[in-house]
Amino acid sequence: xxxxxxxxxxxxxxxxxxxxxxxxxxxxxxxxxxxxxxxxxxxxxxxxxxxxxxxxxxxxxxxxxxxxxxxxxxxxxxxxxxxxxxxxxxxxxxxxxxxxxxxxxxxxxxxxxxxxxxxxxxxxxxxxxxxxxxxxxxxxxxxxxxxxxxxxxxxxxxxxxxxxxxxxxxxxxxxxxxxxxxxxxxxxxxxxxxxxxxxxxxxxxxxxxxxxxxxxxxxxxxxxxxxxxxxxxxxxxxxxxxxxxxxxxxxxxxxxxxxxxxxxxxxxxxxxxxxxxxxxxxxxxxxxxxxxxxxxxxxxxxxxxxxxxxxxxxxxxxxxxxxxxxxxxxxxxxxxxxxxxxxxxxxxxxxxxxxxxxxxxxxxxxxxxxxxxxxxxxxxxxxxxxxxxxxxxxxxxxxxxxxxxxxxxxxxxxxxxxxxxxxxxxxxxxxxxxxxxxxxxxxxxxxxxxxxxxxxxxxxxxxxxxxxxxxxxxxxxxxxxxxxxxxxxxxxxxxxxxxxxxxxxxxxxxxxxxxxxxxxxxxxxxxxxxxxxxxxxxxxxxxxxxxxxxxxxxxxxxxxxxxxxxxxxxxxxxxxxxxxxxxxxxxxxxxxxxxxxxxxxxxxxxxxxxxxxxxxxxxxxxxxxxxxxxx
Numbered sequence: 001x002x003x004x005x006x007x008x009x010x011x012x013x014x015x016x017x018x019x020x021x022x023x024x025x026x027x028x029x030x031x032x033x034x035x036x037x038x039x040x041x042x043x044x045x046x047x048x049x050x051x052x053x054x055x056x057x058x059x060x061x062x063x064x065x066x067x068x069x070x071x072x073x074x075x076x077x078x079x080x081x082x083x084x085x086x087x088x089x090x091x092x093x094x095x096x097x098x099x100x101x102x103x104x105x106x107x108x109x110x111x112x113x114x115x116x117x118x119x120x121x122x123x124x125x126x127x128x129x130x131x132x133x134x135x136x137x138x139x140x141x142x143x144x145x146x147x148x149x150x151x152x153x154x155x156x157x158x159x160x161x162x163x164x165x166x167x168x169x170x171x172x173x174x175x176x177x178x179x180x181x182x183x184x185x186x187x188x189x190x191x192x193x194x195x196x197x198x199x200x201x202x203x204x205x206x207x208x209x210x211x212x213x214x215x216x217x218x219x220x221x222x223x224x225x226x227x228x229x230x231x232x233x234x235x236x237x238x239x240x241x242x243x244x245x246x247x248x249x250x251x252x253x254x255x256x257x258x259x260x261x262x263x264x265x266x267x268x269x270x271x272x273x274x275x276x277x278x279x280x281x282x283x284x285x286x287x288x289x290x291x292x293x294x295x296x297x298x299x300x301x302x303x304x305x306x307x308x309x310x311x312x313x314x315x316x317x318x319x320x321x322x323x324x325x326x327x328x329x330x331x332x333x334x335x336x337x338x339x340x341x342x343x344x345x346x347x348x349x350x351x352x353x354x355x356x357x358x359x360x361x362x363x364x365x366x367x368x369x370x371x372x373x374x375x376x377x378x379x380x381x382x383x384x385x386x387x388x389x390x391x392x393x394x395x396x397x398x399x400x401x402x403x404x405x406x407x408x409x410x411x412x413x414x415x416x417x418x419x420x421x422x423x424x425x426x427x428x429x430x431x432x433x434x435x436x437x438x439x440x441x442x443x444x445x446x447x448x449x450x451x452x453x454x455x456x457x458x459x460x461x462x463x464x465x466x467x468x469x470x471x472x473x474x475x476x477x478x479x480x481x482x483x484x485x486x487x488x489x490x491x492x493x494x495x496x497x498x499x500x501x502x503x504x505x506x507x508x509x510x511x512x513x514x515x516x517x518x519x520x521x522x523x524x525x526x527x528x529x530x531x532x533x534x535x536x537x538x539x540x541x542x543x544x545x546x547x548x549x550x551x552x553x554x555x556x557x558x559x560x561x562x563x564x565x566x567x568x569x570x571x572x573x574x575x576x577x578x579x580x581x582x583x584x585x586x587x588x589x590x591x592x593x594x595x596x597x598x599x600x601x602x603x604x605x606x607x608x609x610x611x612x613x614x615x616x617x618x619x620x621x622x623x624x625x626x627x628x629x630x631x
Contacts, residue, residue: 034187036431039473040423040440043450044432046095047074047375048194048420049209049256049292049367054172055100055196056159058371059108060143061386062136065373067098067176071183071191074375082387087374089381090501091448093419094427095190096375097367098176099209102195102224103150104159105169108132108142124156140388147326150200150227160228169223177216184215186428195224197253199231203326204262206233206271207255209292209367210240213433214249221247232271234280237287252436256292256369258344259300259317260325263335266344266360268351276359281351284359290436293341293364293443293621294418296385297325301587301621302342305333310525311543312509312589315445318613319413327408345583345624346513346521352581353515363439363480363623364585366418366446377446380556382416382596389414394604397597397612412597412612417445421620423452423478439480444620447499453479453586455625459491461570468493468568479585480623485630489576494528495568496588496620503590504563506531506547506617510571514582525587528571531564549592551615556594556602563591579629586622593618 051058052067064082073079076092111125112132119126128145131138149155158164177193184191193212200206212219225239233253240251258265270280293300299316307313323330337343341364348360368375371386382391389396389411397411423440424431435441442451452469456476463471472478472493483490496508507530513523527544530536536545550559573584592615601608608614 034426034428036425038425039469040425040435040478041469042424044094044422044424044427045448046093046097046190046420046422046432047367047377048097048192048211048254048365049099049196049295049369050096050373050375051100051196051369051371052098052373053109054106055371056104056108057101057143057147058373058386059112060132060139060146061371061388062139063371063373063387067179070098070373070375071096073373075189079374081372081374081383081390083390083392085390085392087376087383089376090378092189093375095192095422095432097192097194097209097211098180099194099196101198102169102226103198103228104165104226105195105224106172107159107165108146110168122158125158136388148328150198152202152328162226162229166223173223174216174220177219181216184429187426190427190429190432192429192433193219197225197227197236199227199233200325201231201264203324203328204264205257205260205325206231206264207257208233208236208253208288209256210236210251210253211433211436212249212251213429214247215429218247218249234271234283237283240287241283250433251287252290252433253288254290254292254365255288256295256367257297257300257325258291258339258341259298259320260331261339262324262329262331263338266338266347268338268347276351278355278357281355281357281359285357285361289362289439290441291341291344291362291364292367294366294415294445295369296414296417297369298415299417299445300339300341302340303336305336306340306343307523312587312617315616315619316415316417319409323408327402342511342513342523346515346523349513349515349581349583350519350521353519361626363436363441364443364621365420365441366443367420368418377416377419379416379446379594379596380599384411385414391600391603394600394606397600397608398606412595412608415445416596419444419446419448421448421451439623440478442479442620442622445618447502447590447618447620449499449502449505449588449590449620450495450497451586451588451620451622452493452495453622453625454493455481455483455490455584455627457483457488457490459493459570463493464495464568464570468495477625479625481625483625483627485578485627487578487630489572489578490627492571492584492625494571494586495566496586497566498564498590503558503593503618504531504560504565505567506563506589506591507544508567508569509587509589510584511587512573512582512584514577514580516580524575526571529567529569531562531567547591549615551592551594553594553598553614554602556599558591558593560591581629582627583624584627585624586620588620590618592616
């Protein structure tokens, strides 16, 4: 049964983050009592991956906005960007994690603001100082050299040695904690403490965002663990474990940009190449319950090489699937299996069959990874990866924007993506963090679609009515949950509601992965609900005709004359095998809409080359539900 509704260096300078002013929400505390609902009734929207002017690369890119600017922007206030453009979200966010790089936190800002005389004895730093003050181009070259040096391990000790940075970072961290506590307003806006752990091995990305449940009373007792201390994520997990033991607090890590990890992010071995063991599996599963699947630097769901039968595989791959993060190493298709989330979920089932535990049992979210301090994921309001490519630069879509010293990637390769949707019982640190822990979260490439996904054994088509959500929690589990089988096939309830300020919906799909009797992982994509089913009949293999395309490139517009406002369905796996462990997740596709370069082309009167992606189908990905065979 389906329902379709509608169609329409450095201690050279002391630095401190600014304190909270009078105009923000401010004045918050996690001690304020907020009533929690019986079950998650509302989705909260946020960005868990945002950089300000104390990130070593963001300042070099030209970012001059601090954490307070970032929070006020996320809350919906108008701010002036680093390039002087007024910036404002059409709709505020509900929560924010500012995740500045732990490694060399504040170093480029300190270098830039240092007295030049203090650097005369260090020709290396003096050269960078002069380049940064010489011109914007010089500052960008410094940043490119920093990124390349980090990839190759050739940065000077004054930038990477944790001990030499300790005093500066302690001050930055504690001041940041005070600021986040001031702006944390339970029930209104949640400000999380966090940072980014940034290991790269010859340019292969192994980055994680670290997010705390706690306020500064606990986070002040530590300073962020940097990649300069260790490139091995196991050492980060050990640090996290010690933090929890010492403080009684809670912390988690979220891998991101697995698409440019060259197969390392979801490898079938440890960081040092040794075999995965039980302890590794259990520790990774504990501390990494969520993965960032989509962001500015591409989408990490799957790749056509891995999913040749998936007609919608490869979203956001252009420019990202040929070389690693710094583009100093080519990526062969054979490495893709360790780089994409769907394949990682399948690998997790294989490892579970061998060890009885699954290191890749994760939920998914989207976030921006913006280095502008501006959390923008709307195609018509995209402020770019860093300040040099804010909208003030009319040619930004056609210029090289590689993060290293090579120019393999162009501006249009970058996505205006994404956001995290969280089903929580209240807008508080505790409730939202707990939703991350239980994986009741989902990703979108920017649109704020409402997506529900429940699994159980006793759902019927009648449960898709007004009481669907209550039935979902009463008779089953939500996204991120587990089903233990007894031979009975699982049933699912799915609901997708369009972004009220966005595009109609094309279809809802369920993606299934499992391990066959021979021990080989498999996948299949099912179309389970779609718009205009009277005319778009399912053909052989369940494939349905395309929804159509109303995009007018000349006007950078589209019409909601096709698609559906809402798609709701009851679904049961037609290929169920009670003996096979499996996962299921939902993918929701919008009708075709213009990409951000098309809006730029209209705004600035420029002509886009034929190879630029101009039309796309934005999407949402739910966290999976896992079925485990009995016995």
